[in-house]
Amino acid sequence: MTSAADTVVILSRLQFAITTLFHILWPVLTIGLSLFLVVTESLWVRTNKIVWYHQTRFWGRLFLLNFGVGVVTGLPLEFEFGTNWATFSTVAGGFFGNILGFEGAMAFMLEAGFLGIMMFGWERVPRAMHLLATSMVALGGSMSAFWILVANSWMQTPAGGHMENGRYVIDSYLQAIFNPDMPWGVSHMWVACLETSLFVIGGASAWHLLRGNAVPFFRKSFLLAFGLAIIITPMQIWLGDASGKTVFAEQPAKGAAIEGDWDTNPPGRAADWDLLAWPDKEAQRNDWEIVIPGALSFLATGTLDGQVKGLHDFAPEDQPPLLPLIFYAFRIMAGIGFALFFLMLWTGWAAIRRRLTPETIAQQKWLLWAWVASIPLGYIAVDMGWTVREVGRQPWIIYGLLRTSDAASALTPQSVGFTTAVFFLIDSLLLVTFVVFAYRIIRKGPDLTLPAPSREPRKLSPDGHRARASEI
Amino acid sequence: MDSSVHLFLIDVWLCFLGLFLTFYVLLDGFDLGIGVLSLFVREEHRRGIMMASLGSVWDANESWLIVLGGALFGAFPLVYGVVLNALYLPIMVMIFALIFRGVAFEYREHAHRRLWDYAFGIGSLIATLCQGLALGGLIAGPTIVGERFAGGAFDWFSPFSVLVAFGVVFGYVLLGATYLIVKTEGDAQLHAIRTAWIAGALMLIAAAGISVWTPIRYPFVADKWFGNGIVSAFAIPPLFAAFCSAMLARALWKGYEHAPFAWSTGIFLCSLVGLAASLYPYLIPRSVTAEASAWDSRTLIVIMLGMARLIPVMITYNAYQYVVFRGKVSSAHYGG
Numbered sequence: 001m002t003s004a005a006d007t008v009v010i011l012s013r014l015q016f017a018i019t020t021l022f023h024i025l026w027p028v029l030t031i032g033l034s035l036f037l038v039v040t041e042s043l044w045v046r047t048n049k050i051v052w053y054h055q056t057r058f059w060g061r062l063f064l065l066n067f068g069v070g071v072v073t074g075l076p077l078e079f080e081f082g083t084n085w086a087t088f089s090t091v092a093g094g095f096f097g098n099i100l101g102f103e104g105a106m107a108f109m110l111e112a113g114f115l116g117i118m119m120f121g122w123e124r125v126p127r128a129m130h131l132l133a134t135s136m137v138a139l140g141g142s143m144s145a146f147w148i149l150v151a152n153s154w155m156q157t158p159a160g161g162h163m164e165n166g167r168y169v170i171d172s173y174l175q176a177i178f179n180p181d182m183p184w185g186v187s188h189m190w191v192a193c194l195e196t197s198l199f200v201i202g203g204a205s206a207w208h209l210l211r212g213n214a215v216p217f218f219r220k221s222f223l224l225a226f227g228l229a230i231i232i233t234p235m236q237i238w239l240g241d242a243s244g245k246t247v248f249a250e251q252p253a254k255g256a257a258i259e260g261d262w263d264t265n266p267p268g269r270a271a272d273w274d275l276l277a278w279p280d281k282e283a284q285r286n287d288w289e290i291v292i293p294g295a296l297s298f299l300a301t302g303t304l305d306g307q308v309k310g311l312h313d314f315a316p317e318d319q320p321p322l323l324p325l326i327f328y329a330f331r332i333m334a335g336i337g338f339a340l341f342f343l344m345l346w347t348g349w350a351a352i353r354r355r356l357t358p359e360t361i362a363q364q365k366w367l368l369w370a371w372v373a374s375i376p377l378g379y380i381a382v383d384m385g386w387t388v389r390e391v392g393r394q395p396w397i398i399y400g401l402l403r404t405s406d407a408a409s410a411l412t413p414q415s416v417g418f419t420t421a422v423f424f425l426i427d428s429l430l431l432v433t434f435v436v437f438a439y440r441i442i443r444k445g446p447d448l449t450l451p452a453p454s455r456e457p458r459k460l461s462p463d464g465h466r467a468r469a470s471e472i
Numbered sequence: 473m474d475s476s477v478h479l480f481l482i483d484v485w486l487c488f489l490g491l492f493l494t495f496y497v498l499l500d501g502f503d504l505g506i507g508v509l510s511l512f513v514r515e516e517h518r519r520g521i522m523m524a525s526l527g528s529v530w531d532a533n534e535s536w537l538i539v540l541g542g543a544l545f546g547a548f549p550l551v552y553g554v555v556l557n558a559l560y561l562p563i564m565v566m567i568f569a570l571i572f573r574g575v576a577f578e579y580r581e582h583a584h585r586r587l588w589d590y591a592f593g594i595g596s597l598i599a600t601l602c603q604g605l606a607l608g609g610l611i612a613g614p615t616i617v618g619e620r621f622a623g624g625a626f627d628w629f630s631p632f633s634v635l636v637a638f639g640v641v642f643g644y645v646l647l648g649a650t651y652l653i654v655k656t657e658g659d660a661q662l663h664a665i666r667t668a669w670i671a672g673a674l675m676l677i678a679a680a681g682i683s684v685w686t687p688i689r690y691p692f693v694a695d696k697w698f699g700n701g702i703v704s705a706f707a708i709p710p711l712f713a714a715f716c717s718a719m720l721a722r723a724l725w726k727g728y729e730h731a732p733f734a735w736s737t738g739i740f741l742c743s744l745v746g747l748a749a750s751l752y753p754y755l756i757p758r759s760v761t762a763e764a765s766a767w768d769s770r771t772l773i774v775i776m777l778g779m780a781r782l783i784p785v786m787i788t789y790n791a792y793q794y795v796v797f798r799g800k801v802s803s804a805h806y807g808g
Contacts, residue, residue: 068578071531072571076564078541082556083563089556090619093549094767098775101542104535105782112535113789116528117796124796136789166619173774409557410621419564426571437582 007413009405012084015420017390019076021383022427026070026434028382031145031190032197033063034138039224041134045127050452055221056134058446059201062438064119067111069434073427078104084416088397088407092168095161095176096151103147111140122453130453142190149189153181156389157250158398168401180250184243185389191236192385196378198232199340199371201225204442206371209362213445219361222371226347233341240337241299247392248300251399252309254392257320258330259296260286263310270294271308276331279323284312320394329384329391336381343370481772482762485547486752488779492543494744496536498647498737503533505648507573507596508641509667510589518660519589523577525655525801530577532790534570539786546775550619550765551755557621558614559606559628566602569595597641604640608633611690613757632689639678643740645671650720650733655801668724668732676717679743683710686750692758693750709746713739 037056044052078100081089089097117125117133125133160176161169170176202225205218248255256262260279265271273296277289297306311319320326350356350367362368397404503526510519526533545552556563573595580588609628614621649671652664687694697706716738723731753761766772 065578065582068531068575071534072574075534075538075570075574076567078538078545079556079563079567082541082545082552083560086553086557086621089545089553090550093545093552094771097542097545097547097549097552098771099546101539101546101775102778102782104538104542105779105786108535108538109532109782109786110789112532113786113793115531116793120528121796169768170771409553409560411557411560412625415560415625419560422564422568426568430571430575433579433583437579440582 004413005408006405008411008416009408011413011416011420012080012408012411013404015084015416015423016080017387018420018424018427019073019080020386020390022431023070023073023077024382024386025379025431026066026073027141027145028193028196028379029066029200030063030070031138031141031193032195033059033066033201034134034141035194036197036201036224036228037063038131038135038138041131044452045131051217051220053452054217054446054448054450057450058217059221060119061441065434065437065441067115069430071112073430076423082409084409084411085397085407086409088402091166091402091407092155092398095154095168095170095173099147099151099154099177103144103151107140107144107147109140110143111137114140127453145190145193146186149186150177150182152389153185154179155398156185156393157181157246158401163401168398181243181246184239184246188236188239188243188385189382191232191239192378192382195229195232195236195340196382198225198229199343199374199378202229203371203373203375206368207442208445210365210368210372212362214448215362216358217446217448219356219358222361223356226344226351229340229344230348233337233344237337237341240334245300245302248308251393253311253314253319254326254388255300256309256311256314257323257326257392258388259300259308260289260323260327261296261308261310262286262312264313265297265305265308265310267307268305270298270305271296271300273299277327279311279327281316281319281321281323284316317395320392322391326388326392329387333381333384333388336377336384340374340377343374346370478766478769478772479763481769481776482766484776485543485766485772486748486762488776488783489540489543489547490744490748491783492536492540494741496533496540497744498740499529499533499536501644501740502647502651502733503530504573504596504600505644505646505671506652507592507648508600508645509648509652511593511597512667513663516585516589518663520580521656521660521801522652523580523589523592525652527577528793528797530574532793534574543779547767547772548755548762548765549767551760554614554616554619554621554760555610555756558623559609561625562602562606562609562628566599566606569598569602571595573599600641600644601637604637605629605633607640608636611636611686611751611757613759616756616759632685635678635681635685639675639682642671642675642678643743646675646736647733647740650736653732654729657800665724665727665732668720668736672717672720672724672736675739679713690757696750706746706749709742709749713742713746716742 037060040052040055040059043049044056081096081100114133114136117130118137121130121133154176157180158168158176159179160172160174162171163169202222205222205225208218209215209222244255244258247258257279260274260277261271262279262285270293272294273292274286274289275292278287280287294304296308298304300306300308346367347356350364355361355364393399395403395405397407506522506526510522513519513522541552572591573593576588576592576595580592605628608630612628612630612633614627615623646668649664649668653661653668656664687697697704716735720732720735720739723735751757753763755762755765
């Protein structure tokens with residue numbers, strides 16, 4: 001392979017990394033917040049209490065901004081498989097392309113088809129129809145996550161077919177969809193969306209509580225986010241552990257890279273766990289390490305002396321690159337999972353001590369500031385998790401079947417370099433502007449004077465004129 | 473599996489692709505066309521009305537591009553890889569432009585309004601031009617060796633593809649203007665009617681130019697069109713397009729509100745049918761047929777059954793959204 005082709009592969013990987021790491025920040029909140037809105041709107045429809053309507057409208061404003069940026073940052077991804085990874089598309093399109101096709105037709109269209117009604121249709125459709133629209137948007141978001149993770153998990157643990165004349169031919173769609181990584185990949189990511197969103201909602205509410213703004217309103221959203229976090233935070237730790245065990249079983253080289261583990265433990269002896277280390281691929285060892293003897297077998301296999309394959313079992317060209325990145329990205333992600341769990345426990349302790357009542361909640365300065373500080377943590381964990389997942393899969397684009405270096409398009413380094421730079425600039429601009437606008441929306445707070453929409457949607461007059469639907 | 477069954481499945485898939493392409497071109501066509509038109513509108517309020525007419529639908533319109541891409545990726549992966557590889561720069565620049573024009577809907581409510589109005593207008597124009605350049609580049613037929621693209625980064629660029637790009641811009645502006653006739657009233661509507669006249673005339677000139685130039689430049693098209701004599705089935709789309717154009721002129725003259733959009737749609741349908749008939753059975757002219765790039769019958773059946781169920785559902789809730797937001801736009805804010 002010529003060096004220009006090598007450069008194209010590296011630049012294409014960089015471009016895909018940039019576009020996905022930025023893009024995923026928005027769907028995370030789209031998926032979690034839309035479900036939160038289903039909860040608040042259902043509470044409004046059931047109880048008819050105006051506060052739940054105001055909750056839905058206020059957080060809905062943030063949702064709309066977030067959704068728009070999520071849509072446009074996601075646009076490149078489907079096309080990049082063709083533009084930058086033409087050989088991958090040709091080899092895997094029969095399965096992979098169809099899964100993306102279903103994602104578009106089933107999930108994306110569902111979201112897009114009901115988004116207008118959800119955001120702007122308050123005065124135009126009955127309450128039940130509006131709740132249905134909100135639910136469909138939420139369903140679309142979650143289905144989208146499902147199909148994308150199906151496609152991605154198949155790249156991690158391909159199943160249900162075989163290679164034939166340079167094509168991956170599917171024998172069983174069910175097996176391909178329900179590949180070994182899929183249940184854990186889907187659920188770990190979906191729960192990550194919920195968890196991140198809960199701490200965004202709880203953190204923004206805590207910020208207002210600290211400032212003493214609309215305390216009854218933000219206490220409600222804070223407690224709702226906390227209540228859901230009681231279930232979600234421990235569940236995510238369990239899912240993370242289970243999906244980690246799947247990695248060790250199905251992608252041993254990735255597992256070894258995550259833990260900086262070089263040597264397979266002999267039968268009957270537990271593998272040592274490196275709490276911290278600096279894996280050095282060139283030297284094929286760790287430059288330094290802090291070892292907890294015997295712990296890795298239990299972490300990786302659930303048994304006290306289970307076998308954990310080390311990186312030395314794989315030829316260097318079959319080992320993942322960038323070992324320290326994988327090692328530390330994993331530790332940051334897992335650390336955040338535990339930090340959010342402990343924040344939930346701390347909040348629970350405060351609730352038991354009756355410190356979260358309407359009169360006392362605003363005095364819990366440390367606790368509330370911790371929630372504010374937790375707003376970015378879920379996002380960081382998600383990006384770190386994807387880094388581990390995707391860099392750890394290397395050097396394969398389809399694990400064990402097709403190398404990333406063989407999958408790229410015939411392009412010039414100039415073309416890919418140009419687009420990579422533009423994507424980086426555009427995505428950075430979108431992230432900065434999004435943060436500023438989202439901050440403004442949150443700072444402005446809810447409009448507590450907004451009347452609930454009338455029970456009956458306004459009838460159109462014959463010439464099509466109508467009163468303006470409620471302003472956003 | 474029987475090869476005639478396989479060929480039938482491939483034709484079914486080509487129909488799906490045609491359907492998705494038609495939905496995309498018509499729906500995002502008027503959407504992008506309104507964007508281009510907004511560049512020629514001085515009053516901020518009127519630009520706001522134009523964008524508000526798209527607020528509830530632009531996202532769904534653009535989603536047809538994702539569906540189209542997914543269907544092509546799944547059923548004809550080789551074409552997906554090779555074509556997107558060959559058209560790398562126009563596709564990528566189109567995506568950059570779509571990002572700016574898409575995010576402008578929301579951002580203009582939060583930030584410097586005129587700046588994001590420009591992002592919306594210029595983004596729409598560039599995205600439309602890129603689609604035309606990509607189409608021109610596709611008709612030219614990318615160079616393929618084995619199963620890989622083997623041409624240069626700028627092969628898609630030619631005077632012919634520039635003409636196609638202008639044709640697409642005028643066509644989208646026509647769709648956008650006739651859509652605005654439906655959604656606006658008063659001065660804004662009169663302005664839309666005038667624009668529709670101009671865009672329609674320019675589009676017809678471009679279309680005539682493309683129709684004459686294509687068979688001269690590409691002998692395989694000439695063979696197809698005139699191989700059975702001047703009078704053949706290939707004469708139907710241009711004749712019907714001429715009829716639609718005449719009816720469009722009449723509708724604009726009489727001041728009808730809905731008919732101009734319908735007849736503009738007719739012109740587009742004729743162009744798409746003409747294009748498809750000229751290329752069939754090739755998906756990449758002269759090198760890759762649909763049959764050569766299609767996946768096996770089993771895959772085609774599985775996804776066909778899935779898509780066949782989804783298509784009516786998708787159309788239903790898209791249509792429902794248009795029904796909910798029918799009538800004139802009365803506010804210059806996102807979603808009015």
